[in-house]
Amino acid sequence: MTLLSVEKLTKKYGTKTIINEISFAFGHHKCIALIGPNGAGKTTTLRMLAGLLKPTEGSIQFESVARNKDIRHLIGYLPQYPSFHSWMTGKEFLVYSGRLANLSKEEATNRADSLLTEVGISKDAQTERISRYSGGMKQRLGIAQAIIHKPKLLILDEPVASLDPLGRREVLVLMEKLKQEMTILFSTHILNDADEISDELLLLNNGEIIESGSLQELRRKYQTAVIELSVEDDLKLYHEQITSIPVVSQTNIERDILYITATDIKTARENILAMATRENWPITRFSVNQASLEDMFMRVVNN
């Protein structure tokens, strides 16, 4: 079942095209990461989905909702830099948000209470003005206000970018939990976050989706492996021998590690290990690693 399908979504400002005919769709209870470098159009895309910007062309179709009908009650949204009515207390703001989403006063209050506990805003802080909240607390309050009406789709714009490692971890854990109840679409440029919790990736660059699919699919497609080698004595002694292996395409010494990329990683590994055993190299480290997501990302973007 598709929850949301987007077709040929386009956003232009004057002659400048920010988003160019992007199409994608996803189902229930998924976690989709929208990845792209700064200026790729991630925020613009999310704002269009949230109804804050009007698409120049294209359609956004929500499951079971007629075209051009208001879908805001099905969506929760947290902007990258949320700002609140800072004269309200955290709890007041949540109740207010809930009431705006047409919850009754009682429902809104109950929901606010349970959400404040869930996102980890302490009892003392609940009754404090938002102006005194730290960045992390604001972010958590932001998530709470976005899900107060139990939306089917939660849109988060860079939810962890501004947080310290601890806050980041907390938000990721929270998102993992929310995944059980709703579909989450979030943007990020930190690939490890995407790696950690998302089921699907959408890679956006210059306003176009250049790649999409599950992480495994993308890995398979763009996979390159790197052999890392360290020895007790000087690496340069072995460098030449390794480069002479036909399948080795690139070598690179950084500090005391030799990085080797090869067109055929299996043959390269066999060759190097055979050489090492034959000549008794004093190896301290030998490992075959998947190229990091960053490498993959760079490759996809540069292609």
Added chain:
Amino acid sequence: MQWSTLFQKELLENWRNKKWIWVPLVIILLSIMDPITNYYLPQIIESVGGMPDGTEITLPEFEPPEVVMMSLSQLSSLGVLIIVLLSMGSISGERKSGVSELVLVKPVSYSNYITSKWASLLLLVWISLFLGLLTSWYYTNILFGSLAFIDFLKVYFFYGLWLTFVVSLSILYNTLFKSAGLVAFFTILTIMVMSILTQIFKHIIEWSPNSLSDYILEMLTTDKMPTDLLATAGITIIISILVLLVSIQIFKTKELAN
């Protein structure tokens, strides 16, 4: 239900940022400033050194209607300015800070959003005006002579319409601009242009909202209800509502984020 949530939020906000304290105080001050300084003018002149010997000045005796008009003239200049300052960030400020992004992503109806702001500003303005004119009426009765309470109520009602128009105008520009400064500038500019046009084309534009004060004076001096006043009041109400409707339409077509 949603409307009352929005409306209550506005009232609470105006309470927390002390608008419910300073706006009535300023309006009261503006309303009684001229009547009182005029009454005590001889004493004031005396205490600052008096006039050279032999100078005889006769200060005019003011009739109660004239005193009321003094209050209104202060309100029409400084009072309007205060109201513009008060309302200039009402919507534009929320859009600029980005908090409207959080609010309007919720299924909030745009007309509820706008009209709740309009209504909350009007409540503040009408209550402040009531207190201001009531104080002015009180001092007029003590210092200058009696003015019937019903006359005070009439002045209050008709002049309130003028301020309602000012608030509506400010809401209109709030939906057009994101900068509170521009909102204030265009609101004041519009009022000034209207006032000039009303002056120049007096014979054609008989029922301009700007003429409300003139007809209020006519009502007080002739002790009759001028039909022009009623017509002008009607026109002012209609224009205010139209301006509000246009604001809602403009807001619907606006993009809520950059």
